[in-house]
Amino acid sequence: MAITDGPDTSERRDDEWSQCLELVGARRDREAFARLFKHFAPLVKAFALNGSALAANHAEELVQEVMIKVWQKAAKYNARKASASTWIYTIARNCRTDLYRRLQKFDTPLSADDIWPDSETTELFTSVQMKRDAVRIREMLSAIPHEQAQILAKIYMEGKSHSEVAEELDLPLGTVKSRVRLAMNKLQLLVEERGL
Amino acid sequence: MIHHHPDTRLLSEHASGALELAPSTCVSLHLNYCEQCRRRHRQLQDLGSALFEKLQPRNVSEHLLDTVMARLDEEAEPLSYRSPSSTAAGDGGYPALVQRLMRGDYADLDWQRMGRNVRICRLRTGDRNNEFALYHIRASGSIPQHSHRGNELTLVLEGSFSDEEGRYSAGDFLMRDAQDRHTPTATRDRDCICVGVLDAPVRFTDWRFRAANPFLRLQAS
Numbered sequence: 570m571a572i573t574d575g576p577d578t579s580e581r582r583d584d585e586w587s588q589c590l591e592l593v594g595a596r597r598d599r600e601a602f603a604r605l606f607k608h609f610a611p612l613v614k615a616f617a618l619n620g621s622a623l624a625a626n627h628a629e630e631l632v633q634e635v636m637i638k639v640w641q642k643a644a645k646y647n648a649r650k651a652s653a654s655t656w657i658y659t660i661a662r663n664c665r666t667d668l669y670r671r672l673q674k675f676d677t678p679l680s681a682d683d684i685w686p687d688s689e690t691t692e693l694f695t696s697v698q699m700k701r702d703a704v705r706i707r708e709m710l711s712a713i714p715h716e717q718a719q720i721l722a723k724i725y726m727e728g729k730s731h732s733e734v735a736e737e738l739d740l741p742l743g744t745v746k747s748r749v750r751l752a753m754n755k756l757q758l759l760v761e762e763r764g765l
Numbered sequence: 766m767i768h769h770h771p772d773t774r775l776l777s778e779h780a781s782g783a784l785e786l787a788p789s790t791c792v793s794l795h796l797n798y799c800e801q802c803r804r805r806h807r808q809l810q811d812l813g814s815a816l817f818e819k820l821q822p823r824n825v826s827e828h829l830l831d832t833v834m835a836r837l838d839e840e841a842e843p844l845s846y847r848s849p850s851s852t853a854a855g856d857g858g859y860p861a862l863v864q865r866l867m868r869g870d871y872a873d874l875d876w877q878r879m880g881r882n883v884r885i886c887r888l889r890t891g892d893r894n895n896e897f898a899l900y901h902i903r904a905s906g907s908i909p910q911h912s913h914r915g916n917e918l919t920l921v922l923e924g925s926f927s928d929e930e931g932r933y934s935a936g937d938f939l940m941r942d943a944q945d946r947h948t949p950t951a952t953r954d955r956d957c958i959c960v961g962v963l964d965a966p967v968r969f970t971d972w973r974f975r976a977a978n979p980f981l982r983l984q985a986s
Contacts, residue, residue, distance in 0.1 A: 606830050611822030618823060632825055636833050655814035662813065666782040677786060677891025678865050684793045703811040710815050725781040725813040726820065731774055746774060753773055758808055
């Protein structure tokens with residue numbers, strides 16, 4: 570994983586992407602869409618290639634599907650509720666999950682949009698808090714030791730369960746869980762749990 | 766007020782798309798009810814997005830932008846997205862996800878009896894590794910004491926029940942594993958309806974039901 574931007578630049582750039590998304594949503598602005606495409610399509614492709622081999626074989630189809638959804642759903646985007654990259658990431662996650670289930674011939678009445686409904690937050694007053702959370706997480710992520718960051722990347726980017734990660738890295742499941750917990754603790758994302 | 770929540774592992778796997786369909790559905794149902802976990806889940810998506818931004822970008826084919834631009838014209842009509850209700854209870858009193866899985870009315874469901882007080886209705890999610898079922902426990906009735914061969918997730922939809930460790934009401938989420946042994950009992954005032962997700966059959970420890978153990982099969986579909 571190459572780390573390109575410091576938190577300052579990435580925050581400024583995120584504002585730029587949010588504005589592009591709003592232009593696409595409000596005015597169907599193709600130029601703004603092209604800018605989004607140039608930045609996000611290569612990331613979505615990387616995300617597709619990180620996923621299961623099945624999904625990786627269809628990486629560019631996934632890029633098309635995700636970017637078309639970005640175009641179609643842009644009117645629903647609200648910069649006060651989510652950063653552009655979180656919004657696009659969740660679309661990519663949903664499309665990759667659906668693609669995988671389609672390729673596996675899952676016979677299901679549910680789509681990713683059912684499992685992760687759009688309108689998760691109606692509480693606008695929390696938007697400042699949400700932005701602060703997102704910035705904090707992004708900053709703290711650079712401070713996490715490699716052995717923990719590697720596991721988070723496998724879970725989030727490769728879509729692997731804790732047990733699959735344990736098997737792949739040849740580590741006991743307990744070690745994987747405790748590294749995730751250490752990382753989450755650092756990111757202040759740990760939930761209190763029943764003695765595990 | 767919700768008192769029992771999914772742990773960090775389940776929430777992370779749900780947020781990242783790593784969780785299988787039936788358990789993911791169960792976590793999603795909990796999020797319907799629980800503001801605290803919705804916030805946590807949003808933060809975990811922020812984490813996903815922060816990792817996403819750090820991926821090494823991969824070049825896409827030269828013509829891809831043009832292809833997509835052309836398809837924007839073709840598909841100028843936005844797809845109509847079904848928007849599942851985000852409130853805890855949909856029209857029929859159940860969350861939209863459960864209603865979609867029921868494919869109809871609660872009254873038309875095909876229930877199987879288990880003893881005098883419990884009925885089970887398995888719903889097809891498409892997940893072949895996990896059984897997803899509704900449990901209807903009559904007021905004061907119990908599910909015979911059992912332990913697990915794998916993991917059991919439970920989400921209370923209506924009413925409440927208690928077991929050896931606590932009391933659970935609508936929206937509460939429980940995870941039990943192979944070491945746990947419990948006897949869920951509905952409260953006296955009303956029936957209790959829960960969602961249960963199993964990745965292996967339960968094992969009855971109640972002597973009256975033990976004879977059934979070798980014949981229990983997971984009915985995942």
